[in-house]
Amino acid sequence: MTGVLKHRLFWPSAALIVLLLGNLIFTPHFFSIEIRNGQLYGSLIDILRLSAPLILVALGMTLVIATGGIDLSVGSVMAVAGALACLIVVDNPGLSGVLLACVAAVTLALVLGLWNGFLVSVVGLQPIIATLILMVAGRGLAQLITEGQIITVNSPPYRFIGAGYLLTFPFAVIIAAVVVAFTALLTRRTALGMLVESVGGNPRASRLSGIHSRRLIWGVYAFTGVAAGIAGLMATANVSSADGNAVGSLIELNAILAVVIGGTSLAGGRFSIAGTVIGALLIQALDTTIYTTGVPAQTTQLFKAVVVIVICLIQSPAFRRKVLRTVPA
């Protein structure tokens, strides 16, 4: 029993389950899932579908935080990628246009990620500052692409990315699941994950022991860029429009929150992909719960603040020593 309690995924999972059960009070049919026209419907499916972009962004953020960095620019990268995709799709609403848009948007996101990685690993800027630059400029860039307008697209194939269903499952969820599985395999079935953790734990020692820290850090930021780009596609496809100001707004904070809830240390050096996914689901479930209970949706920020503080206090060795009087494990 204590083994279960001590597992690092126990508390986030328990919180998620309690939150979902709590929904039963307000919505008796909360757990009912039905198949209509070969598509799954239900509140749980909605939570999964809406959390897909956050899961992707948080996934990239997990790796960046594991190296001891942080990426504030993910929201801006989402906006830029979404804006570019919508700009292309507006003129070519067909399947080929959508494919072109996806490739172009993800490539642009990759370039932006490489830029962040370059600033952090080669120039040697603090990650928070390096990505702050793109966070500020990226919003402007997104609005430059959309010329300050909200681009509305009318393209069923594009909408499919965010709101479509494939084999009864929401397509966005499938994309997120594939990316998560791919990342988990790549980091946990090869040495890559351990190398990332080693760079986060002690960059200098890692370099001295022959790890290409610089290349690794660069790659992690590039990956985050790509993940944010795909998330941007989903977010804009879901509403069939690109708003340079609104897409991915505050997602960097939610992503950091998801990562922290999932048990990844902000100091770097260890990460948990499963934890991040649970964290992202928890945040989306919280948003959905607040929404269905009729409390003003924006007050979720209050709950998030409490969650951040509680989790960080529990993670803090100083807090455990001074208040809980336990020796950290």
Add this chain to the structure above:
Amino acid sequence: MTSVLAPRRRAWTIRKYVPILGTLVLLVIMYGIGIVNYEGFYNTQILLNIFIDNSFLLVVAVGMTFVILTGGIDLSVGSVVALTTMVCATLLNDGWPAPAAMIAVLVMGALLGFLMGCVIHFFEIQPFIVTLAGMFLARGLCYVISTSSISIDAPFWKTTAQERIGVGTFTITPSVVIAGLVVVIAAVVLAWTRFGRTVYAIGGNANSAMLMGLGVGRTRIGVYTISGLCSAIGGLLLSFYMSSGDPLHAIGMELDAIAAVVIGGTLLTGGSGYVLGTVLGITVLGLIQTIITFQGNLSSWWTRIFIGGLLFVFVLLQRAVVRRTP
């Protein structure tokens, strides 16, 4: 001995001023471009308008300067500004007298900063994440008070908003005077008090500062309290400017404040920088907006791209300066 040390020290003194001199040169160039290209740009009122339109940002950025000088960061400032406008509007509508409402929000802002400072210091959690929580908390509290804008009808706010103070043939608002006072007090505190020197010492090396017996904890909590207080003052100035409290006020202001501090030559790693630099940084941001307005065919989003570009240049400049110092 002194003859050996003196030239090195002088070199360091000059190098110390490189970022702020860079800002000054940039400012002069931008102002020159404005005067050459746009008719009516030379009017001093244009320059004063920058301060009229950015007085609240200036006060917030001064608080941010203290925090960044210790090597920390405060992401909560924008939300605290918004919360101040909301609480202020609510209190005034409940019939509180203007001075009482103002004191209440100032205490609230300082208290929020104090609490964040305590968590950062006592529980050794990164400032970034604590103030992030503070940002969520303050913004969430805004929405608990009201999800829509609350207008302020108090006569004191009306008169303050419309009041103009003549400077020669030009005019400024009382907000500019208040912002100016905050700048002067901050500069004096940083330059000539024990607290100010400890702020620089912590930014230089917190461990050394502690070993020297300086009040590191006190000072660290102090800078976040100051930042909270400055945010509350900035919120008051914003409520004069907007005549309303709105949960959507000052979204993203923390970025503008950080940008102003960095462009003003304060090192993000802490330990070096001046309040005067922050004033220059605000002026640069204001000049960008003004030039874009004068240009007419450039859209507002270019502001963000320019600010991003400037941030990049100044961060690189800082990097070069820091790397060269022994």
